[in-house]
Amino acid sequence: MVLSVQDNVDDSMSHPAKKSRHEVAGYDLYLHQGQKDVRDRLLNAYRIEAPHIFPAGHPIRGTNMSILPSRDTNYLVKIAGVNLELSEIMAWFERSRVDRRISKLHFFPSNGKIYKTKEELFAAITDPSFEVPKGPVRLSCTPIALAEELTVPLETSWKLHPKTFDHVLQVVEVIDEGFRFHIIPPQYFFRTPPTGGPRHETSKAMQKVEEALDVIGWTGSDNGETAAKTGVAIDLGASPGAWTQYLSRRCRKVVAIDPAALNPTVLALPNVFHIQKKAEESAEEMKAILGEEDCALGVDLMVCDMNRPPHRMLEIVKDCMHLVKEGATVILTLKYKGKGQEKKTDGGINILERMCPGMLEDVKVHWLLANTVAERTIIAKKAKQQQPKD
Numbered sequence: 001m002v003l004s005v006q007d008n009v010d011d012s013m014s015h016p017a018k019k020s021r022h023e024v025a026g027y028d029l030y031l032h033q034g035q036k037d038v039r040d041r042l043l044n045a046y047r048i049e050a051p052h053i054f055p056a057g058h059p060i061r062g063t064n065m066s067i068l069p070s071r072d073t074n075y076l077v078k079i080a081g082v083n084l085e086l087s088e089i090m091a092w093f094e095r096s097r098v099d100r101r102i103s104k105l106h107f108f109p110s111n112g113k114i115y116k117t118k119e120e121l122f123a124a125i126t127d128p129s130f131e132v133p134k135g136p137v138r139l140s141c142t143p144i145a146l147a148e149e150l151t152v153p154l155e156t157s158w159k160l161h162p163k164t165f166d167h168v169l170q171v172v173e174v175i176d177e178g179f180r181f182h183i184i185p186p187q188y189f190f191r192t193p194p195t196g197g198p199r200h201e202t203s204k205a206m207q208k209v210e211e212a213l214d215v216i217g218w219t220g221s222d223n224g225e226t227a228a229k230t231g232v233a234i235d236l237g238a239s240p241g242a243w244t245q246y247l248s249r250r251c252r253k254v255v256a257i258d259p260a261a262l263n264p265t266v267l268a269l270p271n272v273f274h275i276q277k278k279a280e281e282s283a284e285e286m287k288a289i290l291g292e293e294d295c296a297l298g299v300d301l302m303v304c305d306m307n308r309p310p311h312r313m314l315e316i317v318k319d320c321m322h323l324v325k326e327g328a329t330v331i332l333t334l335k336y337k338g339k340g341q342e343k344k345t346d347g348g349i350n351i352l353e354r355m356c357p358g359m360l361e362d363v364k365v366h367w368l369l370a371n372t373v374a375e376r377t378i379i380a381k382k383a384k385q386q387q388p389k390d
């Protein structure tokens with residue numbers, strides 16, 4: 001079997017001039033993660049065309065997503081026919097924040113060869129006519145056991161190194177599909193940080209509010225520390241303060257309400273005001289902090305992440321809703337006692353309609369990538385008051 005190097009070595013990014021000889025007809029991506037529910041959420045986000053993950057007009061929309069069986073305990077999602085360069089795929093991956101929930105990402109040219117058996121794959125990779133990369137290579141395999149099996153036959157002619165490498169050999173086995181391999185430059189090698197440390201500037205706790213605001217492309221205020229900030233937010237159930245901290249970057253004023261303490265760093269932020277009480281006992285303080293003008297105008301954003309059952313949380317939120325501007329964004333985490341409980345309340349819509357009829361409009365219940373299995377997030381707007389008819 002003769003295999004030409006351009007079929008399986010992706011150096012178009014490091015040598016753009018070589019691109020034309022590749023003629024890669026897009027890529028098939030294989031996303032690998034440890035949790036079944038993350039896999040299901042991704043598929044759901046794809047089906048509903050969740051705008052923060054699959055934005056309108058983005059080539060990632062015109063693809064084909066499927067869930068694939070894997071031999072190990074991890075889960076594979078395939079996105080086929082992604083008509084983008086590797087650098088653009090990585091940009092989408094980070095922008096959509098899918099990278100936070102995935103442990104491995106493999107790319108294969110859509111028109112690349114699929115080997116039916118492991119023997120065929122091994123024969124291709126070890127074929128003497130195959131142009132082995134000159135520098136050290138890291139192996140990245142799914143399932144992981146493939147890496148051990150490949151190490152011995154490759155070691156004779158390949159320089160394998162797990163830490164210092166110029167290329168990454170990606171190999172994936174998909175049941176019923178076969179084996180694929182592809183060699184990529186190191187800058188496109190993706191893995192979760194080995195220390196489990198933060199990859200992003202936002203902490204895990206922040207990610208829920210960040211993702212929720214992303215879903216609607218919230219532009220209530222400018223982003224960034226130095227930009228002029230507008231908008232006022234109320235954060236119910238704010239301790240220890242990750243959401244408040246995030247909102248403080250985007251809003252002029254954040255009123256954080258929680259009987260528990262705020263993290264001192266968050267408390268020290270000049271535009272953060274903490275009311276250290278239960279929300280249902282804070283009406284006077286909220287008015288005092290907001291001042292006459294903000295009270296009259298209403299706040300631009302109300303968020304609530306308090307750990308109360310949905311019906312209790314909604315009762316509390318309802319009592320604070322008079323402080324919110326009509327049409328302003330409302331983000332509420334629904335926390336269920338266990339996985340599957342959300343189905344009993346129709347994902348939150350029923351309970352909302354029963355307890356707070358007419359309070360919100362444009363209501364959507366999302367299962368964000370940043371939610372836990374037993375959480376959902378309501379993203380809505382405060383409904384406009386019906387004008388009394390004369």
Ligand SMILES: C[S@@+](CC[C@H](N)C(=O)[O-])C[C@H]1O[C@@H](n2cnc3c(N)ncnc32)[C@H](O)[C@@H]1O
Nearest residue numbers: 237238239240241242243258278279305306307
């Ligand atoms: C999961 S934590 C919120 C985390 C927060 N979003 C963050 O980013 O750090 C839930 C919080 O809700 C608060 N809480 C529960 N009942 C509350 C109530 N009635 N009023 C205000 N806060 C409440 C708890 O004290 C707890 O700190």
